[in-house]
Amino acid sequence: MYLAFCVWEENLPVNENAELAEKRLLQEYKKKLVLDGDVVPDPFSISSGWKGEKAAVNTWPSIYITDIATYLGCSTTKDVMNRLLNEYKVGKAYRYFESEWVKEVYIHDVRESSDKCILKTKVTPSQAINNKCYDVWVIVTKDNVNGPGGEIISAYCSCTAGMLGSCNHVAGLLFRVEHAVKTGATKKSSTSKLSEWNVPKGKPSMKPKKAVDAIWSKGRYDKRVTSEEEEKQRKEMKNKFTPLTKSQHEQLNNQVKTRTDLYDLLRTEISNSCFVLCQEKRRIKAPKADIPDSVIKIADEMKSSNTDKHVAMDKFVDKLTLSIERRDNLKKATLEQSNSQTWKEHRKGRVTASIFQRVSSRVETLRKNEEADPSALVETVLGQKETKQTVAM
Known part of the structure; x- marks a missing residue:
């Protein structure tokens, strides 16, 4: 028999405290x-x-x-x-x-x-x-x-x-x-x-x-206690329940006819709904968004304009400044990243995170040695040289 209790008296050794607790506990139990x-x-x-x-x-x-x-x-x-x-x-x-x-x-x-x-x-x-x-x-x-x-x-x-x-x-x-x-x-x-x-x-x-597959329930006194088997049967009946008549149920099983009937109801009322578009196998062309030009395209325009070098540089910087609307358009157009051609074009000419360390290291090298060759890195920044794919990538 296990009896749980705790008694502690000051100024008594541990063994005497344990014995005293056991005696008092036994007395309480006998009462x-x-x-x-x-x-x-x-x-x-x-x-x-x-x-x-x-x-x-x-x-x-x-x-x-x-x-x-x-x-x-x-x-x-x-x-x-x-x-x-x-x-x-x-x-x-x-x-x-x-x-x-x-x-x-x-x-x-x-x-x-x-x-x-x-x-x-x-x-x-x-x-x-x-x-x-x-x-x-x-x-x-x-x-x-x-x-x-x-x-x-x-x-x-x-x-x-x-x-x-x-x-x-x-x-x-x-x-x-x-x-x-x-x-x-x-x-x-x-x-x-x-x-x-x-x-x-x-x-x-x-x-x-x-x-x-678990049966989730909370015990309540005012509800009859049910077995797990009864709960499973109730859950199965609930899943199988349908307000449809037998003929309606048979009609729904004919999926081709159901889709055709639904299409007839929706094609005039909601002509551009996803369901109607799928049935007619057509797409709605989204309006072309105002997406800014890439860095390379802007640079090429400045080169061919025969403008003074310093004026061309100022114009180049101005064209890189984007409004909030154009930034949002560019963000939406490049959500797919590497699967988006726009994303790839706009990376060219920019120092991205993946090559920032190389640029920083090459700048330090050029400060020490002005004759160092940066051409390979420039080609990478301009997108003229494909990045070597590694196993990790």
Whole structure:
């Protein structure tokens, strides 16, 4: 048995602190078993007399949502319902049951003369499903000839907060029993068989799957718990649903006729829609944008103008200055970069990032030696020499 607690006294050695904590923890645990002067045996020490769900689900006490509300400190049933739907922690307690983290529930009558019984189970940690399960027990009043029992008197869980008896794992056990009572699984049918009731497997099966194949749902108390198979069937029916009649569905399957009918409807109303253009296999020619001339073309114009050298240089610089509209036109025309002939033409004569280091290095060389030959680099800048393609490129 694992008991989680923490006590620390000043001025005591570590070993004595540990012993003191263990003693106080044991005292707290024993107090949970003394109920109205009646001492209930420790559920962890009882080795025989336990009955599983298949044999004894019909002997479970009648725990209702009102009993859970009282135990959890809620003033009314409406209050606990509101917390289930809106508070993450309380809602998570219900999802422990719905997700089958609460395993098979066992019942022990304590003794024939006692008005109390013990329910115990194991609960899988939601954040670490392969870790050791938590041990949970609750002590509840039995049903009798005078009326239903179901009063939750005491509870314990081996998790860190389990000594309080109101952790999510305890609540998950209570919701499992309450669901069995609510759905009639604890009562015998006219055929002397129990109502349909699934016993959770001992170990959860969590296999990876594609997100598209996963069933996404959030547990809600006010909705019926459904199996994964039912959710799959519901999802499949939802995907297959169509408001079309049989004849309409058959018409849609004839894709050629459907396209022809749609074309007849749209060709006069929306003559330049993408669908109509595709059907008629035509294109709308976009207006020619005002794209500036390339550096090389401007330079050639200046050379052939027979203008004074200094005047030609000033004009050359002026023509390189672009308006915002022409810059945007050039940007749109060169979006495809190396796949665009305009992009290639406008790179010629410009010091681009890919050759900037070579230009910088050659300038330094020319400063040291004016006779150094820059012709190869000039040819590259002017686009007269193709860039050598490397493996990386």
